[in-house]
Amino acid sequence: MNFKKSFLYSFTLLLTSTGCISKQTVVTRECFDQIELGTTVADFEEVLGKPFFIRNRGGGIVEYEYIERITMNQSEVIMERHYLLCVCNGRVIRKRTWSGNQPAFNEIYQDDPNDTEF
Numbered sequence: 001m002n003f004k005k006s007f008l009y010s011f012t013l014l015l016t017s018t019g020c021i022s023k024q025t026v027v028t029r030e031c032f033d034q035i036e037l038g039t040t041v042a043d044f045e046e047v048l049g050k051p052f053f054i055r056n057r058g059g060g061i062v063e064y065e066y067i068e069r070i071t072m073n074q075s076e077v078i079m080e081r082h083y084l085l086c087v088c089n090g091r092v093i094r095k096r097t098w099s100g101n102q103p104a105f106n107e108i109y110q111d112d113p114n115d116t117e118f
Contacts, residue, residue, distance in 0.1 A: 027066040032083045032097065039092045044085060062087045 027048050035044045041064075045051075051064040068081040079101050086094035 027068050027083055029068075029081070029097075032066070032095070035085065035092060035095065037092050037095070041087055041090055044092065048083075057086070060088050061093070 031048055034047055044064075048066055052067045053065040055063040055065070057063050064085045064087060066083040066085075068083070069077045070079040070081070072078045079099060081097060081099045084096050084098075085092050086096075
């Protein structure tokens with residue numbers, strides 16, 4: 001009976017730890033605010049996970065971009081927040097964010113694409 005309890009406990013622990021490891025990190029404003037200037041790349045990747053995109057800005061500056069998608073009904077993206085970290089010599093030197101709303105369907109498409117009056 002002791003072996004059965006031990007096995008069940010080990011199996012449950014394995015399943016829960018695997019779920020945490022495979023789950024993709026969701027970046028939020030609160031997580032982004034934890035990152036301070038001077039933080040190393042390894043340290044902020046531990047908090048935020050892998051970036052969505054990495055850009056080389058020249059002059060030794062690399063920009064790491066993270067995106068938070070705010071959804072409605074878990075399928076329709078209604079807003080995106082972009083979190084950007086500029087890194088030089090392996091440390092954060094600048095942080096910024098910007099937000100954007102998805103345009104409504106009728107604002108994307110027109111009946112006549114040659115019509116210049118909106």
